Amino acid sequence: MKRYLLHRLLLFLPTLLGSLTLVFFLIHLVPGDPVEVMLGETASSVDKGALRRELGLDLPLWTQYLRFLTALAQGDLGRSLYEQGGVAELILIRFPATLELTLAAMGVALFIAFPLGIMAAVKKNSWMDRSSLIFSLLGLAMPNFWLGPLLMIVFSIGLGWLPVSGRGGLAHFILPSLTLGMTMAAILIRMVRSSLLETIHEDYIQTARAKGLSEWRVWLKHALRNSLLSVITIVGLQFGALLAGSIITETIFAWPGIGRLTIQAIQTRDYPLAQGCVLVISTTYLVVNLLTDMLYRLVDPRIRYGR
Amino acid sequence: MGDKTFLFTGLTILILLSGLALAAPVIAPYSPTQQNLEQDLLTSSKEHPLGTDKLGRDMLSRVLYGARISVWVGISTVSVSLLIGFLIGSLSGYFGGWIDQLLMRLVDVLMAFPGILLAIAFTAVLGPGLNHVILALCLIGWTSYARLVRGEIIAIREREFIHAAQALGGSPTRIVLLHMLPNLFSPLLIQATFGMAAAIIAEGSLSFLGLGVQPPTPSWGSMLNEGRQFLLVAPHLTTFPGLAIMITVLGLNFVGDGLRDKLEKKGK
Numbered sequence: 001m002k003r004y005l006l007h008r009l010l011l012f013l014p015t016l017l018g019s020l021t022l023v024f025f026l027i028h029l030v031p032g033d034p035v036e037v038m039l040g041e042t043a044s045s046v047d048k049g050a051l052r053r054e055l056g057l058d059l060p061l062w063t064q065y066l067r068f069l070t071a072l073a074q075g076d077l078g079r080s081l082y083e084q085g086g087v088a089e090l091i092l093i094r095f096p097a098t099l100e101l102t103l104a105a106m107g108v109a110l111f112i113a114f115p116l117g118i119m120a121a122v123k124k125n126s127w128m129d130r131s132s133l134i135f136s137l138l139g140l141a142m143p144n145f146w147l148g149p150l151l152m153i154v155f156s157i158g159l160g161w162l163p164v165s166g167r168g169g170l171a172h173f174i175l176p177s178l179t180l181g182m183t184m185a186a187i188l189i190r191m192v193r194s195s196l197l198e199t200i201h202e203d204y205i206q207t208a209r210a211k212g213l214s215e216w217r218v219w220l221k222h223a224l225r226n227s228l229l230s231v232i233t234i235v236g237l238q239f240g241a242l243l244a245g246s247i248i249t250e251t252i253f254a255w256p257g258i259g260r261l262t263i264q265a266i267q268t269r270d271y272p273l274a275q276g277c278v279l280v281i282s283t284t285y286l287v288v289n290l291l292t293d294m295l296y297r298l299v300d301p302r303i304r305y306g307r
Numbered sequence: 308m309g310d311k312t313f314l315f316t317g318l319t320i321l322i323l324l325s326g327l328a329l330a331a332p333v334i335a336p337y338s339p340t341q342q343n344l345e346q347d348l349l350t351s352s353k354e355h356p357l358g359t360d361k362l363g364r365d366m367l368s369r370v371l372y373g374a375r376i377s378v379w380v381g382i383s384t385v386s387v388s389l390l391i392g393f394l395i396g397s398l399s400g401y402f403g404g405w406i407d408q409l410l411m412r413l414v415d416v417l418m419a420f421p422g423i424l425l426a427i428a429f430t431a432v433l434g435p436g437l438n439h440v441i442l443a444l445c446l447i448g449w450t451s452y453a454r455l456v457r458g459e460i461i462a463i464r465e466r467e468f469i470h471a472a473q474a475l476g477g478s479p480t481r482i483v484l485l486h487m488l489p490n491l492f493s494p495l496l497i498q499a500t501f502g503m504a505a506a507i508i509a510e511g512s513l514s515f516l517g518l519g520v521q522p523p524t525p526s527w528g529s530m531l532n533e534g535r536q537f538l539l540v541a542p543h544l545t546t547f548p549g550l551a552i553m554i555t556v557l558g559l560n561f562v563g564d565g566l567r568d569k570l571e572k573k574g575k
Contacts, residue, residue: 026428029432142553145511157539274428
């Protein structure tokens with residue numbers, strides 16, 4: 001196990017460095033001069049030169065890259081061109097809102113997926129199975145940039161039950177988390193169903209039945225527990241997708257998280273802020289994937305000792 | 308639903324959609340960019356079955372022309388990504404060694420980003436516009452094909468018929484194209500179908516965020532973005548483009564699922 005963890009970590013580091021490099025060069029390729037963005041096109045060349053020197057933009061790109069990595073190692077993501085304060089502080093302020101939304105979306109997805117997936121497996125080929133399949137297919141086909149406005153039209157504008165946008169109490173969470181969690185729910189329904197149906201034919205399930213356990217107990221206690229493994233993997237991998245999906249959901253519902261901040265930074269050409277946001281989202285995505293992989297091996301002893 | 312039902316329903320949706328996209332200049336009642344400010348935000352009527360938008364443009368015409376954008380984005384993104392992915396995956400899988408290590412690390416780095424985030428970053432660099440969106444989607448889309456091709460090639464490169472072809476003096480290009488490609492056809496076809504659905508949603512997302520297709524060109528994503536400001540007074544502005552995306556993606560997913568079931572059964 002230790003060997004595996006070390007191997008996985010060793011693979012993780014070059015990938016992380018590669019992604020940091022890509023982000024750095026991408027942001028430096030964005031057309032437009034950040035100095036001109038900050039000072040305006042009419043600023044004198046002396047002022048522009050001074051600011052360029054102050055920001056280190058007069059240095060060769062390679063030197064700027066090394067400085068960027070050094071600063072990053074010290075937790076310094078630079079300063080926003082427009083907002084007051086450093087990029088790291090701005091992101092730290094917004095990150096909890098995104099995390100809250102992502103976790104709420106995951107909760108919604110699990111809440112929808114487990115009952116529907118279990119029902120579909122237990123009542124295979126019944127109307128319940130078919131309904132959950134249709135629900136899952138629709139969930140996959142509905143992009144969140146349409147589902148969000150649609151939910152708003154029905155529940156906020158039409159029925160007036162829920163707030164249209166913003167972050168606040170529990171009611172503010174419902175529509176954004178439903179919008180963000182729907183795709184994950186759709187994927188999980190099929191996953192729960194298929195893993196349950198695979199597990200239900202195992203020998204130990206027949207033994208449980210032979211012992212006289214009730215059918216529900218067999219499904220929920222024995223089959224479900226053992227099919228959770230594949231579901232954990234999907235949940236972990238989808239967490240990263242939720243984080244990225246929050247960019248659109250936060251834009252729709254004016255949710256003050258890092259996703260919305262990313263779009264605002266790109267639209268206003270605030271390069272350091274955009275760079276910081278992309279870095280934080282992609283690093284979180286990488287770390288969550290790494291943790292999922294490790295958790296997967298911790299949960300299943302067959303994988304742990306299998307190598 | 309069986310695989311045949313899936314395939315049939317999906318193919319029917321896709322044929323209809325492609326037909327509507329191709330015939331848009333003939334069947335659309337108005338030009339998609341023709342403004343009529345006196346008739347803005349109208350609901351459904353005989354003259355405008357899907358209503359009009361904030362500039363009085365006919366929504367039916369815009370939705371029909373929007374289909375052309377989506378079909379084009381889907382086909383071009385998948386074709387180019389498939390070509391790049393096939394080339395890189397073949398090189399990686401056939402030759403192995405340091406070429407494989409180098410190319411797969413590049414794939415790892417690109418796959419370390421959530422797709423939409425990287426697409427947003429690429430369009431920020433390239434600037435908005437249809438061709439830039441397609442380019443951005445290709446830059447991230449090829450990686451999954453490369454991994455698939457590499458895996459399949461590694462699985463078959465030690466088979467006897469490949470050794471026989473090598474012994475007969477076949478060049479790597481000939482062996483890959485003539486002997487390996489037919490074995491890759493089924494998984495690539497399935498992947499391409501789902502890839503097309505993903506590309507259409509990604510284009511919609513970018514246009515919705517204002518980074519993709521720019522007005523007045525009618526893309527379903529940008530129409531949704533424009534309609535969002537009028538949710539209270541004109542919900543039809545978001546309903547129809549959204550419905551169009553959903554039906555298209557549903558059709559592609561049906562075909563993908565149907566093909567997978569059919570080809571997997573055949574494989575067994």
